Amino acid sequence: MEKFSCEIHIDHALDMFVAENEDFPIMDKLVNSEKLSTKCDYCEEQAVYIVSSK
Numbered sequence: 001m002e003k004f005s006c007e008i009h010i011d012h013a014l015d016m017f018v019a020e021n022e023d024f025p026i027m028d029k030l031v032n033s034e035k036l037s038t039k040c041d042y043c044e045e046q047a048v049y050i051v052s053s054k
């Protein structure tokens with residue numbers, strides 16, 4: 001599972017990921033082409049980070 005987050009919501013995204021998956025989250029910055037088409041899961045801003053478990 002993957003979550004997308006802006007700069008503001010990354011702490012929240014990491015907390016939610018751990019709560020939902022009981023797994024250690026890995027955080028990566030999105031590349032520019034991904035940013036343009038991806039919104040934050042918690043607001044309407046462009047996503048900057050992706051949180052996943054692999």
Ligand SMILES: [Zn+2]
Pocket residue numbers: 005006007008009040041042043044045
């Ligand atoms: Zn956000």
